[in-house]
Amino acid sequence: MPHSASITHRELLPHLVVLGAMIVFTVVLALWPQSILHVGYQCQLRALLGLRCPFCGMTRDFATMLHGGRPTLNPCSWFAALVVYGVYPAAVALAWRRKRLDVFHSASVARMVAVALAAMLVLNNLP
Ligand SMILES: [Zn+2]
Numbered sequence: 745m746p747h748s749a750s751i752t753h754r755e756l757l758p759h760l761v762v763l764g765a766m767i768v769f770t771v772v773l774a775l776w777p778q779s780i781l782h783v784g785y786q787c788q789l790r791a792l793l794g795l796r797c798p799f800c801g802m803t804r805d806f807a808t809m810l811h812g813g814r815p816t817l818n819p820c821s822w823f824a825a826l827v828v829y830g831v832y833p834a835a836v837a838l839a840w841r842r843k844r845l846d847v848f849h850s851a852s853v854a855r856m857v858a859v860a861l862a863a864m865l866v867l868n869n870l871p
Pocket of ligand 1: 788798799800
């Protein structure tokens with residue numbers, strides 16, 4: 745299905761917001777990690793069910809990785825870093841160049857994300 749330029753730009757905007765937020769979050773975690781790490785938020789899945797969500801530990805792991813350390817709190821932090829700093833920006837750029845940003849709304853992408861989140865949930869709760 746052909747896309748007009750305005751539709752493509754409108755579809756690109758949410759990805760630019762996400763990419764911008766990732767840049768801001770990375771800069772803050774790299775330069776002022778305590779400003780985020782001392783917020784003291786609590787994971788609602790952990791509070792309600794006692795399970796670690798797929799992202800539990802990643803903020804501290806990302807701060808550790810940005811300062812040259814190895815992540816130790818979530819076994820999926822390396823994978824998440826690869827997605828955040830490589831796969832997702834590359835996929836957005838490729839889809840934008842090919843005018844196929846609609847691929848992010850496809851059932852196959854939704855399935856891949858669901859499978860990845862389920863795997864991360866399991867891996868983050870292994871003893
Ligand atoms: Zn969590």
